[in-house]
Amino acid sequence: MNQRRNDGGGFRSSGPREMHKAKCSDCGKETEVPFVPDPDRPVYCRDCYQNHRPSRPQRY
Ligand SMILES: [Zn+2]
DSSP: OOOOOSSSSSOOSOOOOOEEEEEOOOOEEEEEEEEEEOOTSOOOHHHHHSSSSSOOOOOO
16 A cells, blocks of 8 residues: 655654544534534634634744
């Protein structure tokens, strides 16, 4: 089996990223997020996330 090592470049983690299923708060579509969905926070699919970006830039 061929395994692709290229997952975007930069951050490389050991093992696959754990994905959690969630329902988009906007369109209702089922999506997967790389974090545990917080019931107090809306979760958006990739399409809707474009329209609901946080107003302040992300910090690391
Ligand atoms: Zn959506």
